[in-house]
Every structure is written in structure tokens, then in C-alpha cells.
Amino acid sequence: MADKSFEKCILCIGAGYVGGPTMAMIAAKCPRYEVIVVDINARRIEAWQSDNLPIYEPGLLEVVKQARGRNLFFSTEINEGIRKADIIFVSVNTPTKTFGEGAGRAADLQYWEKTARSIVAAADRDKIIVEKSTLPVRTARALERILSANDKGIHFEVLSNPEFLAEGTAIKDLEKPDRVLIGSQETESGLRARNELVDIYANWVPRDRIITSNVWSSELSKLAANAFLAQRISSINSISALCERTSADVTEVSNAIGMDTRIGKRFLNASVGFGGSCFKKDILNLVYICENYGLHEVARYWESIVRINEYQEERFVRTMTRVMFNTVADKRIALFGFAFKKDTGDTRESPAIYVTRMLLAERARVVITDPEALENARRDLAEEKGDVLYEQDPYSAAAGAHAIAVLTEWDLYRTLDYKRIYDSMEKPAFIFDGRNILDHQKLHELGFSVFPIGRPALKHF
Numbered sequence: 423m424a425d426k427s428f429e430k431c432i433l434c435i436g437a438g439y440v441g442g443p444t445m446a447m448i449a450a451k452c453p454r455y456e457v458i459v460v461d462i463n464a465r466r467i468e469a470w471q472s473d474n475l476p477i478y479e480p481g482l483l484e485v486v487k488q489a490r491g492r493n494l495f496f497s498t499e500i501n502e503g504i505r506k507a508d509i510i511f512v513s514v515n516t517p518t519k520t521f522g523e524g525a526g527r528a529a530d531l532q533y534w535e536k537t538a539r540s541i542v543a544a545a546d547r548d549k550i551i552v553e554k555s556t557l558p559v560r561t562a563r564a565l566e567r568i569l570s571a572n573d574k575g576i577h578f579e580v581l582s583n584p585e586f587l588a589e590g591t592a593i594k595d596l597e598k599p600d601r602v603l604i605g606s607q608e609t610e611s612g613l614r615a616r617n618e619l620v621d622i623y624a625n626w627v628p629r630d631r632i633i634t635s636n637v638w639s640s641e642l643s644k645l646a647a648n649a650f651l652a653q654r655i656s657s658i659n660s661i662s663a664l665c666e667r668t669s670a671d672v673t674e675v676s677n678a679i680g681m682d683t684r685i686g687k688r689f690l691n692a693s694v695g696f697g698g699s700c701f702k703k704d705i706l707n708l709v710y711i712c713e714n715y716g717l718h719e720v721a722r723y724w725e726s727i728v729r730i731n732e733y734q735e736e737r738f739v740r741t742m743t744r745v746m747f748n749t750v751a752d753k754r755i756a757l758f759g760f761a762f763k764k765d766t767g768d769t770r771e772s773p774a775i776y777v778t779r780m781l782l783a784e785r786a787r788v789v790i791t792d793p794e795a796l797e798n799a800r801r802d803l804a805e806e807k808g809d810v811l812y813e814q815d816p817y818s819a820a821a822g823a824h825a826i827a828v829l830t831e832w833d834l835y836r837t838l839d840y841k842r843i844y845d846s847m848e849k850p851a852f853i854f855d856g857r858n859i860l861d862h863q864k865l866h867e868l869g870f871s872v873f874p875i876g877r878p879a880l881k882h883f
């Protein structure tokens with residue numbers, strides 16, 4: 423039971439990009455609940471207890487500080503947390519399987535299953551279990567089987583409550599979500615559990631934004647939402663390739679099509695490609711599920727979203743090599759940004775990893791700069807052979823470089839002194855704007871040869 427002073431005890435297993443911010447928001451908004459976040463990774467928990475949080479997310483520290491020590495606690499005592507909790511959110515990682523059947527596509531559910539087994543072993547009364555991780559549709563059924571295989575007479579009610587936050591805007595997304603989705607069984611205990619979870623969110627989310635469904639729809643909605651978002655990026659990126667051949671300008675095309683209210687403006691920026699821990703993994707997971715049900719055409723359709731993304735990353739580096747006189751060997755290339763998007767230090771599946779690998783394969787000398795992601799970049803590239811440097815300061819990164827490639831849309835890169843940068847670089851100086859965020863005309867006037875995505879290049883030769 424929760425401490426007498428608290429109405430309810432909520433536990434979250436998994437203190438990552440989702441578990442940490444989500445629970446911090448619940449704790450901040452609901453001082454009457456005790457919220458405990460546990461993880462097997464002691465270093466991560468220690469960081470959550472400090473002011474040097476394990477993840478960078480604007481506004482997160484303020485929210486954590488509001489509740490930490492009051493009703494928000496971080497701990498490695500997983501069994502104790504399980505015993506105490508009335509509701510258990512499970513937010514462990516569900517990466518793509520790298521071995522055995524379904525390798526490279528199916529979700530690796532080992533962390534998820536281990537968690538379920540820990541819950542069964544430690545629990546001594548009925549609990550509500552909430553799937554917060556993104557899972558293949560119908561995982562709740564498997565989970566229920568594991569949970570109900572107990573001889574303690576304990577009932578676990580499994581709900582699906584996928585998380586739709588985006589890294590970089592997690593706090594805003596959690597504070598004012600477009601919607602909260604809760605999937606439950608239509609049984610009496612299922613509906614009771616669902617209402618209990620609705621009541622938690624209703625502390626700050628308007629009721630009409632809390633929607634409910636059956637468990638399978640809820641699980642599938644998360645995979646489908648990520649597939650649709652990624653599909654928009656791959657769609658505009660495929661058009662960007664055609665723009666580059668026809669002198670059409672992808673920013674003009676995306677503006678023109680985005681003004682159609684049926685299409686809408688968002689997620690229509692052409693770029694070097696999408697990254698992040700979720701899009702690729704969730705689409706591949708969807709592909710795997712479709713194949714399992716014999717829906718091969720549907721699987722091929724969604725798989726092509728990932729293929730276009732890989733094509734776009736590859737095309738970016740091929741353009742770099744081609745325009746730099748067909749060789750980048752021994753040339754210093756400064757990568758502006760390594761995170762998969764701005765306002766996060768997360769580099770999982772970042773296009774920058776792929777671009778770096780390809781440049782190193784071409785024997786370029788790569789210098790990486792990023793305001794938040796250098797530590798992760800070092801880890802990602804630890805095994806790579808070749809010449810890689812890390813520079814916090816973008817001016818130092820660019821000094822002596824033959825080219826700059828903008829790979830993350832950090833606001834900082836829009837406001838640098840590019841005259842100073844140009845003067846410090848080898849000539850001819852190239853900029854490859856993989857995010858289309860810079861003022862290309864101005865850069866061209868300064869002397870740069872500029873290669874945007876899906877827009878005519880501005881050259882000096």
C-alpha cells in the first residue's frame with residue numbers, strides 16, 4: 423500500500439526517455455500520489471537523483487525538481503517498488519531483435535518479459551499493469567499469460583497506454599497532450615482499471631482528450647502513428663530527390679501542398695532522413711507483424727518508408743563526395759549536429775551515425791560538434807576505425823574544414839557568424855545543409871558553395 427500520507431502508489435519500471443519524464447509529470451501534477459521510478463541501471467538512477475539528469479530535455483529538470491523528494495522517488499529497489507505499488511507502468515526498452523527468428527525486424531521482448539516475471543515474483547496483491555513501452559499488437563495477451571501463471575491467487579489487469587511524446591518537446595507534449603490513449607478489456611475489472619487510469623490523467627488533461635479503446639487498437643495505434651509520421655517524412659524526401667533533378671524547390675512544393683488543409687503543414691520538411699529510437703524499429707515491427715498474418719503487400723508498403731529513409735541518407739553522402747570532386751579522402755568535414763533532432767542529446771538511429779560511417783569509409787577526416795550529444799556520439803562511434811574528432815565549439819570544428827554538413831536542426835546553427843567560419847575554412851568551402859535551416863543565399867554571397875536538400879544548389883564553379 424502507498425504510504426498513509428499518499429492516496430495511491432504508482433511505480434514505473436524503466437527510467438529512460440519515456441519513464442523519467444512521464445512519471446515526473448504525473449508526480450508534479452498529482453502531489454497526492456507517490457510516484458516511484460525504478461531501473462536496473464544504477465548509474466541512470468543516480469543521475470535522476472542529481473541535477474545532472476541522464477537525458478537532456480528542455481524544461482525537464484524544473485519539473486523533476488518540483489516533485490523530487492516530495493512525491494517523486496528514483497530507486498533501484500525494484501521488488502520493493504512492485505510490492506508497494508497499486509499501479510505499475512512498464513516503460514522498459516523494446517529494441518529490434520538482433521538475433522534468431524525475426525532478427526532485424528521483430529521487437530526484442532526479453533526486457534519486457536523479464537519485467538513481467540519480476541512483477542509476478544514480487545507482488546503479493548492485485549495490481550494494474552500499464553504497458554507504456556511500444557509493443558507489438560497483442561502483446562498484452564502474452565503478458566497476461568505470464569502474469570496469470572501465478573499460484574498466489576493474484577489478479578493483474580493489463581492496460582495499454584502508449585506514449586506519444588516526442589523527444590525535444592516531451593514536457594510540452596506531456597503537459598498538453600493531443601490525446602491520451604488507454605486500451606483495456608471490456609470486462610468489469612478491465613473497465614474499472616481503465617477508469618482508475620483515466621482519473622490519474624484527468625488531474626491535468628481535459629477529459630475529452632483522454633480516449634479509450636480495446637487493448638489491441640491501443641497497441642496498434644502507437645505503431646500506426648509512428649508509421650504515418652515517418653511516412654510523411656519519407657514522402658517529402660522522395661519528392662526532394664525529384665526536385666534536385668528538375669530544379670523544382672522542395673520547400674516551395676511542401677508549402678504548396680501543406681496549405682491544403684487535408685494534408686497539413688507539419689512533418690513535411692525534407693531532410694537527410696529521420697532518426698530516433700522509434701520510427702524505424704516500430705515500422706519494422708509493423709512489417710514483421712503484417713508478414714506473420716500473411717499480409718505481404720501491406721508489409722512491403724510500410725517497409726518502403728524505411729528504404730526511402732536509407733536511400734536519402736546514402737544520397738546525401740553521395741552528393742557530398744560527387745560535388746567535392748569525387749573524393750573526400752583526407753578532407754576535413756565538420757558535422758554540425760549529431761543528435762537525431764534538435765533539443766535532445768539522443769543519437770539513437772541518428773542519420774549522423776550513417777553519414778559519419780560512410781564518410782569514414784571514404785577516408786574523410788570527420789569532426790563532430792553538437793551542443794548536447796557528444797557523449798553519445800563518442801559511444802556510438804567507439805568501434806569505428808578512422809579519423810574522428812569531437813569539438814564542443816562549432817567554430818573550432820569548422821576551422822580548416824573543406825566542408826560543413828548540417829545534420830541536426832539546432833537553432834544555434836542558424837545564428838553562427840558564417841563569415842568568420844568561411845574565413846577559417848579551406849577553399850572552395852562547401853556547406854551541405856541536411857536540414858534546410860540556413861540562409862542559403864547569404865551563405866552563397868559569403869563565398870560558400872551551398873547544397874541544400876531538394877533545392878537548387880548555389881555554386882561558385
Ligand SMILES: NC(=O)c1ccc[n+]([C@@H]2O[C@H](COP(=O)([O-])OP(=O)(O)OC[C@H]3O[C@@H](n4cnc5c(N)ncnc54)[C@H](O)[C@@H]3O)[C@@H](O)[C@H]2O)c1
Nearest residue numbers: 436437438439440461462463513514515516533555556585
Ligand atoms: N524515446 C521515445 O521518444 C519514445 C516515445 C514513445 C514511446 N517509446 C517507447 O517507450 C519504451 C521505452 O523507451 P525509452 O526511449 O524510454 O527507452 P530507454 O532505453 O531510454 O529506457 C528504458 C529503460 O528500461 C530499463 N530496463 C530494461 N530492462 C529493465 C528491467 N528488467 N527492469 C528495470 N528496468 C529495466 C533500462 O535500463 C533503461 O533505462 C520503448 O518501448 C519505446 O519504443 C519511446
